[in-house]
Amino acid sequence: MYTFDVIYKLCIIMKKPSSSKIFQELVKKTSYKDKVNSNLISLTNMTFFLGAGFSKSWDLNYPTGQELFSLDRDDISDDFFEFLLSIGYTDLSSIGFNEFKEIAYQISMQKKYPSLRRRYIDEYNLEIIENEISSIITKRFNKLVPLNYIEDASHKLKLEKSPNQNQKNIVAFFNWLESHKTGDTDQIPEGLRINFITTNYDFLIESILDETLGADDTHLIYAYRGFTPKTTNKVKTPTTVHRHWLVQNLIKLNGGFEIFGSDEQGFSVDYTKKSAKDLDRKAPTLILPNREQDYTGKYFQTIFPKAVRTLQETKILVIVGYSIPEEDALIRLLLRQFAEENVDGTEKVIFFIDMMNEETQIQKLESVFPYHNRARKRYNIIPFEGTFNDWVNEIIALNNNAQHRI
Template identity: 90%
Template sequence: MTKLSSSKIFQEIVKETSYKNKDYSKLISLTNMTFFLGAGFSKSWDLKYPTGQELFSLDRDDITDDFLEFLLSIGYTDLSNIQFKEFKEIAYQISMQKKYPSLRRRYIDEYNLEIIENEISSIITKRFNKLVPINYIENASYKLKLEQNPTRNQKKIVSFFNWLESHTTGDTDQIPEGLRINFITTNYDFLVESILDETLGEDDTHLIYAYRGFTPKTTNKVKTPTTIHRHWLVQNLIKLNGGFEIFGSNDQGFVVDYTKKTARDLDRNAPTLILPNREQDYTGKYFQTIFPKAVRTLQESKILVIVGYSIPEEDALIRLLLRQFAEENVDGTEKVIFFIDLMDEQTQIKKLESIFPYHKRARNRYNIIPFEGTFIDWINEILSINNNA
């Protein structure tokens, strides 16, 4: 028997779980599919999107006066640049001094630590904009726009998600059925939202259908379109590390704002970003709010698609989060994991077995489907199958 390719298996699963061409008099069970996206996903859209190594390696021009004073206070003297490893050490020192007041230096307190954290988030937002301009909303519209002249690969990515969207529920009886697409991402950018807005057409927006794990006080400076989502309509879009559009508000909640900010705006109130750290710090209110929602999304999903995330050893909590997709061996028997990465397939399987160790003991009972290649390679195969079907 010929072994089916990853792309063929995926295409058949979508067809099987779709509401299309089914007996509409019968209930079609809801199937949650979750895309878990790392920096490689954004790279597949445009190579200019930075990796962590690129984004968090700072030039001297990036370092502001307040940040400079903090660096000098903790012993940094060579400030011609800051490499990624050094950045993680600096973020670690900040998080430890926040967490343990007795460790704070003579002239460090909770308030200037907040100022420094805001300063760093502002620096990172500006640096990202230098590397690849963020597609802010510049008018009253709720819709995010993609590039005016998309590349061939960008068109294919949109076509792929258009195809998936066409298989999600079209029911009108307010019962969730068929396929549902969710997203959990480690990225700060707006790419997922922009693709969703593109697939929804001219007169619709992801803001009505995408639950972010928290309800913003306002969206783009006006009342949020919906404060309570309807289960038959909603999909999850959870940003584990925060995002360039998420801001803390004075009354302890969060607001979502995709409008363009000036440098002065960012210095005054920078986005909520969880910064890379030698010992990753996920104790803040934002992460504590969205983490249980990410856990529940994975637990309720039957299909997990990991794209552009290499499952590094140091991301201990994220690895534990992924484990919630199939916490015990019985949980994994009816679930499927697709892993798309440039690593060879055996390395991919070993990475996943380090999270799901029971797969190694009974490999033939679990559905781990690796793909060695880029996300573009993978969707090219799927779109080709669809065109020839």
């Protein structure tokens, strides 16, 4: 009953409590801190669903899909060039985002339906071309925002050496959340648990987590990715079976620059720096944007059920920088697993942080959760019109004010 209780009490005290104030109060309510007589605090799963806007909140140089998948002639390798000529592209001075999605669509359809393959196309050169494209995209991303690969044996990802104030506040925000997670040693999961589901390829959320865990720990010990890597940073994976009282989920729906298909069955995670030749030989696993999004590959089939379960077990969902576009039909269906039916939304709450106006945010969420409408008030939808930085800065200010009052 705690979600509705907290929101209801705030609404009595304040005519229209802010999104940041409601969030702050929910974190305090679900925390294991200040337990009375060591009573067990029920486990509360909070999941952040992160889109490209989250990375842009950290650094505006992080690209959108439009920016990342619009290729210049210099980006196009010889193998990719020959493939493009074979499917009828003659003007190759550049490739726009819509053209990229059409090319990815043609590749996926020829993989899926062998009878559609052109005379000299087979499953093996399709694999080569897909690897080539993933290599191109990885190298292009590094031109726009250099990836922060691990630099030493600690296996910790490093953030900028001179962070700006917004970046410091984002780290402080996740540090604050980290302080409310269970600190007990009785091996019973309780209090607040923070999970992440992201459509981004980059390492940003992992780097922030490594920053909050202190000098000795790394997210690799505590984060379950929806699959168990064969190797991690070229050595045996440190944890093959996670323990429920310690672990959080970190699931990348579209793959990531650190995820590589194994020569055997399975995948590996590798945050070490790659040369251009390394990437050409073995590119990371990326699900590319497509005119008819293709999620039939082994990676997505592996992690999708884990993402579904994470959302089903989530009480507090925070959507950051993801606009829930209509063309992302499967991702919208995935989000709906948070509250598939009207009864599933009881005692659940959604925070939506985006530059869209509040009315549009509500309409977007109601299109995903058709059982919800404002008349029924069965779900708590709490919009915030602004950037993630704006929202975080409000919470930091609230926390600072609370400390001054003590």
